[in-house]
Amino acid sequence: MTAAPRTSTKQVPSEVPTFPLMRRLFAYRPRLFLFNVLAWSSFHALPAAFSYFVSRIFAHLGEVQTAGAVGAAGGVRQAAIMAAWIAVAGFAVTRFARFGVFYFAVRAWFRLWFTLDALLRRNLLGYLLLARGSRRLPDTPAEAVSRFRDDVDDVAAYTEVWVDAGGFVIYSVVAITLMWRVDPTITLVVCAPLLLVVVFVQRLSPQIRSYRRRMRQATARVTDFLGETFGAVSAVKLSAHEPQMVAHLARLGETRKAAALRDVLLTELIKGVNTNMINLAVGAVLLLGANLILRGRMNVGDFVLFFALMPRLTGSMGYFGDMIARHRRTGVSFERMQRLLQDAPLPEIVAHHGLYLEGQAPELPQRVGAAPFGILEVRRLSAVHDSGRGLIEASFTLRRGEFVVVTGRIGSGKSTLLRALLGLIPRSGGEVIWNGGQVDDPASFFVPPRSAYTAQLPQLFSDTLEENVLMGQSGGDGAMARALRLAVMQQDLNELTQGLATQVGARGVKLSGGQVQRAAVARMLAQKADLLVFDDVSSALDAETERQLWLGLSTELPEATCLVVSHRRAALLRADRIIVLDEGRVVDQGKLGELLARSPQMRALWDGEEVAG
Numbered sequence: 053m054t055a056a057p058r059t060s061t062k063q064v065p066s067e068v069p070t071f072p073l074m075r076r077l078f079a080y081r082p083r084l085f086l087f088n089v090l091a092w093s094s095f096h097a098l099p100a101a102f103s104y105f106v107s108r109i110f111a112h113l114g115e116v117q118t119a120g121a122v123g124a125a126g127g128v129r130q131a132a133i134m135a136a137w138i139a140v141a142g143f144a145v146t147r148f149a150r151f152g153v154f155y156f157a158v159r160a161w162f163r164l165w166f167t168l169d170a171l172l173r174r175n176l177l178g179y180l181l182l183a184r185g186s187r188r189l190p191d192t193p194a195e196a197v198s199r200f201r202d203d204v205d206d207v208a209a210y211t212e213v214w215v216d217a218g219g220f221v222i223y224s225v226v227a228i229t230l231m232w233r234v235d236p237t238i239t240l241v242v243c244a245p246l247l248l249v250v251v252f253v254q255r256l257s258p259q260i261r262s263y264r265r266r267m268r269q270a271t272a273r274v275t276d277f278l279g280e281t282f283g284a285v286s287a288v289k290l291s292a293h294e295p296q297m298v299a300h301l302a303r304l305g306e307t308r309k310a311a312a313l314r315d316v317l318l319t320e321l322i323k324g325v326n327t328n329m330i331n332l333a334v335g336a337v338l339l340l341g342a343n344l345i346l347r348g349r350m351n352v353g354d355f356v357l358f359f360a361l362m363p364r365l366t367g368s369m370g371y372f373g374d375m376i377a378r379h380r381r382t383g384v385s386f387e388r389m390q391r392l393l394q395d396a397p398l399p400e401i402v403a404h405h406g407l408y409l410e411g412q413a414p415e416l417p418q419r420v421g422a423a424p425f426g427i428l429e430v431r432r433l434s435a436v437h438d439s440g441r442g443l444i445e446a447s448f449t450l451r452r453g454e455f456v457v458v459t460g461r462i463g464s465g466k467s468t469l470l471r472a473l474l475g476l477i478p479r480s481g482g483e484v485i486w487n488g489g490q491v492d493d494p495a496s497f498f499v500p501p502r503s504a505y506t507a508q509l510p511q512l513f514s515d516t517l518e519e520n521v522l523m524g525q526s527g528g529d530g531a532m533a534r535a536l537r538l539a540v541m542q543q544d545l546n547e548l549t550q551g552l553a554t555q556v557g558a559r560g561v562k563l564s565g566g567q568v569q570r571a572a573v574a575r576m577l578a579q580k581a582d583l584l585v586f587d588d589v590s591s592a593l594d595a596e597t598e599r600q601l602w603l604g605l606s607t608e609l610p611e612a613t614c615l616v617v618s619h620r621r622a623a624l625l626r627a628d629r630i631i632v633l634d635e636g637r638v639v640d641q642g643k644l645g646e647l648l649a650r651s652p653q654m655r656a657l658w659d660g661e662e663v664a665g
């Protein structure tokens with residue numbers, strides 16, 4: 053099976069410090085968070101007040117009845133009726149107050165929730181786009197999307213637990229105190245099973261974490277596999293592998309079903325235990341309370357107090373059990389987000405940055421005009437992949453206007469050299485010096501107007517050809533026409549029925565391999581950069597097209613400096629200097645004639661005798 057799932061199983065199993073991360077998250081909008089806590093505390097605690105008023109109403113009605121029965125003075129009866137009305141008013145006021153609180157609390161909650169959601173996503177995206185050497189996703193794009201969507205949602209939604217906690221605590225303390233004052237024994241009977249729920253959920257914590265982790269991984273494998281299958285439909289058809297693909301998908305689906313079932317079952321089990329404990333507590337109060345009333349040791353008001361307070365009290369206890377379970381699941385979400393950020397410190401996920409959720413977003417910073425490029429020195433640059441292969445201590449110099457070709461056998465480290473130089477992968481040693489100054493963060497430094505890059509396998513967006521070349525720029529100053537001419541795209545444009553308005557399809561599938569590469573070159577040239585870096589773009593171009601490309605560059609952009617990975621003669625003949633790589637090391641460099649005279653690798657490459665490394 054070629055399309056085996058690529059999702060890594062290297063999840064971080066250790067528990068992440070969820071509390072400090074959540075604290076930092078709440079500190080992002082401290083006043084909004086505090087307002088939420090206060091509003092929801094009032095909302096959840098107010099029922100204790102109206103339970104109390106209800107019990108008072110019944111207690112005073114009892115007094116009215118007793119006063120009537122024993123023939124007490126009319127004043128006593130009147131006072132009891134008055135007290136009952138005051139309790140009714142208290143009940144009504146607290147009820148309405150709760151509606152008002154709810155209105156503001158809900159608004160504040162959505163504001164907090166979406167703000168924290170946005171901050172987490174901003175941080176993940178920001179780190180992936182800007183951090184040093186972290187641009188590559190550790191897993192598949194589908195897996196990354198799942199972390200952006202589901203894990204971020206889980207963490208932001210967990211905020212709800214903390215916003216509500218204060219209200220539930222206040223309610224529980226008030227309720228237990230009121231009930232305790234009436235009858236400590238029944239209060240204990242009510243609370244004991246609920247405390248057991250908390251202990252029970254706490255003991256299940258490892259399972260909660262592991263089931264959630266497995267469920268998320270299994271879901272990601274299915275999504276990955278579907279994504280890869282769509283991307284490789286023709287390969288599957290040509291190799292007649294449909295039955296195997298379907299069988300593999302069925303297996304992944306089964307694994308996912310089992311993992312999701314376990315996760316859901318555990319969640320429902322915890323909920324079920326919670327609910328049953330609540331019912332048990334209600335039953336206990338009914339039995340014990342009714343017994344006390346019969347014996348005349350409890351009045352109706354107190355019995356009503358128990359009944360009014362208990363559902364919410366038991367609900368609060370169940371809430372604390374659920375809180376532990378959600379805390380564990382949130383830990384898993386943080387773990388998964390951490391994997392996305394790879395080498396980033398964990399607090400990066402909850403770091404405080406500006407968000408522009410309302411009003412006008414600030415202007416994007418203008419690209420500052422960089423000093424004209426003079427010289428680039430690369431000293432002992434190394435970059436080692438997980439496989440142990442890569443680039444070892446490469447040194448060379450590039451001057452303004454030079455056309456330098458990096459060549460070598462397949463797998464000799466040519467792409468690694470470019471990627472390490474540009475900061476697209478982390479370097480493990482060496483220095484890069486631009487115009488005499490150290491480049492500490494090449495990923496943010498090697499961008500237009502300093503440099504532009506075309507990858508070996510360029511990616512186009514599912515949009516028109518024009519948008520792919522301009523990438524949002526105006527192109528009105530002739531930059532577009534020049535870029536297309538230099539990239540030798542005129543012929544293609546004549547052949548494409550809709551010319552520049554042609555939709556290129558997902559990742560450019562509607563174009564030929566050579567057209568994708570030329571479009572990517574045009575995109576790079578539309579940027580106007582001092583240093584142009586080409587990673588083997590000529591591999592999908594015929595010899596004549598490639599010759600035109602290099603010729604056009606030298607005549608129309610004589611000032612441009614080119615660093616070109618290639619083993620094609622057109623590029624080698626045009627080169628001012630050639631760097632020869634072998635097994636990740638620079639084994640020679642110089643002009644073509646000199647190298648052909650002294651370097652066996654160069655002669656082998658020139659004669660097309662190279663074999664796969």
Ligand SMILES: Nc1ncnc2c1ncn2[C@@H]1O[C@H](COP(=O)(O)OP(=O)(O)OP(=O)(O)O)[C@@H](O)[C@H]1O
Nearest residue numbers: 437438439441442461462463464465466467468469
């Ligand atoms: N992401 C990666 N993880 C692990 N190993 C890698 C990775 N990228 C490249 N390698 C290995 O590093 C070595 C150099 O790869 P690189 O792509 O730089 O070679 P190349 O000279 O550009 O090859 P080609 O001519 O095929 O493009 C190869 O052995 C390759 O298998």
